[in-house]
Amino acid sequence: MNKSIPFLNLQAMHFDLADDLQAKFKTILQQGVFSGGKEHDLLQANMQAYLGLAYCMPCANGSDALEIALRALKIGPGDEVIVPAITCVASAEAVCLVGAKPVFCDCDEHGLMDLTVLPSLISPETKVIMPVHLYGMMVDMDRLMEIAASRQLWVVEDAAQSFGSVFQGKAAGSIGDIGCYSFYPTKNLGALGEAGMLATNNPELAEEIGQIINHGQRNKDEHVSVGRNSRMDSLQAGFLNVKLDYFPAWQAKRKELAKTYLLHLQHIDGLLVPNHILGTHHNAHLFVIRTNFRDELKLFLELNDIGTAIHYPLSLPEIPPYGAFGPLRKNAELLCKTILSLPLHPYLSEQEVQFISMKIAEFFKNRSANVRD
Numbered sequence: 467m468n469k470s471i472p473f474l475n476l477q478a479m480h481f482d483l484a485d486d487l488q489a490k491f492k493t494i495l496q497q498g499v500f501s502g503g504k505e506h507d508l509l510q511a512n513m514q515a516y517l518g519l520a521y522c523m524p525c526a527n528g529s530d531a532l533e534i535a536l537r538a539l540k541i542g543p544g545d546e547v548i549v550p551a552i553t554c555v556a557s558a559e560a561v562c563l564v565g566a567k568p569v570f571c572d573c574d575e576h577g578l579m580d581l582t583v584l585p586s587l588i589s590p591e592t593k594v595i596m597p598v599h600l601y602g603m604m605v606d607m608d609r610l611m612e613i614a615a616s617r618q619l620w621v622v623e624d625a626a627q628s629f630g631s632v633f634q635g636k637a638a639g640s641i642g643d644i645g646c647y648s649f650y651p652t653k654n655l656g657a658l659g660e661a662g663m664l665a666t667n668n669p670e671l672a673e674e675i676g677q678i679i680n681h682g683q684r685n686k687d688e689h690v691s692v693g694r695n696s697r698m699d700s701l702q703a704g705f706l707n708v709k710l711d712y713f714p715a716w717q718a719k720r721k722e723l724a725k726t727y728l729l730h731l732q733h734i735d736g737l738l739v740p741n742h743i744l745g746t747h748h749n750a751h752l753f754v755i756r757t758n759f760r761d762e763l764k765l766f767l768e769l770n771d772i773g774t775a776i777h778y779p780l781s782l783p784e785i786p787p788y789g790a791f792g793p794l795r796k797n798a799e800l801l802c803k804t805i806l807s808l809p810l811h812p813y814l815s816e817q818e819v820q821f822i823s824m825k826i827a828e829f830f831k832n833r834s835a836n837v838r839d
């Protein structure tokens with residue numbers, strides 16, 4: 467292989483979709499509606515049907531979705547929200563922005579909130595559990611909902627990475643009280659800019675969320691609370707409507723590629739692979755391997771023109787603004803030192819995955835030869 471393999475390749479996808487996207491752009495230009503409108507309403511209907519939820523409310527991005535969810539639940543100073551120790555900072559950021567305190571739960575071997583630890587973190591101040599379906603793999607929502615119900619806690623699912631994952635017939639984000647999604651361009655379903663969404667089956671929460679997104683308005687010029695502007699652009703809604711048609715085929719391609727990785731990598735000594743990635747409860751957003759030689763492997767792949775990424779280099783309690791909220795979480799800290807995300811997207815080829823796998827096998831072969839010498 468004589469060309470480099472970047473971690474992501476958003477150009478290839480958009481080159482392929484250019485005609486459809488340009489046609490949508492032209493339609494929206496002709497309609498002259500750039501916020502709300504037909505595309506927004508169509509996205510709402512598409513999402514409700516796809517996720518099996520009564521209310522889907524597009525918004526400006528996934529970070530806003532989390533903050534708006536907490537505001538809709540009236541979470542604020544004095545309240546605690548349990549967040550996993552490994553996640554995008556946005557999850558904990560939202561908690562801080564409403565004035566509440568994030569309490570970090572250690573992770574299991576997949577990087578998900580450890581449900582055996584979770585009950586011990588619940589205090590009289592705890593109001594919400596915020597599971598994050600990290601890398602696209604869903605938390606055991608049966609168990610989590612049981613814990614939440616037994617302590618009468620709200621559940622806000624951070625489904626930013628897990629659009630398309632399904633746990634026992636239920637979509638990620640559709641099981642808790644509110645589901646929050648991100649359509650950031652690198653996600654499995656990505657906009658051509660920033661975009662996000664909140665979803666719920668609860669009509670009162672839906673009304674509250676709809677108002678917060680749009681300046682606290684119940685109807686035009688009828689402001690019933692202090693809201694904000696987190697409306698989604700009509701253009702982004704339109705592009706997402708186009709991309710939704712391609713989504714099932716992209717998901718199938720991700721699974722095929724993940725299967726190829728597993729085939730080649732699962733028996734390598736010193737390397738752990740994401741065994742659950744082919745299940746429906748995983749949308750194959752990220753293919754995250756684990757090894758004690760992570761930094762050396764990353765460098766070796768870089769020297770072979772293969773891009774990788776780390777999600778995430780530090781657990782939240784290790785990041786200065788969040789360290790103040792609680793002690794380090796051991797599993798999370800260790801996991802962050804060993805994880806490496808390999809390229810996985812619908813515009814990657816089988817040959818590229820085989821090449822990456824071959825290079826990884828070569829790395830471990832060289833290592834064990836060096837150890838023996």
Ligand SMILES: Cc1ncc(COP(=O)(O)O)c(C=O)c1O
Binds near residue numbers: 527528529530554
């Ligand atoms: C787990 C998680 N939560 C929240 C977010 C925030 O989404 P956005 O980037 O759309 O604000 C992201 C995405 O970046 C994420 O991965």
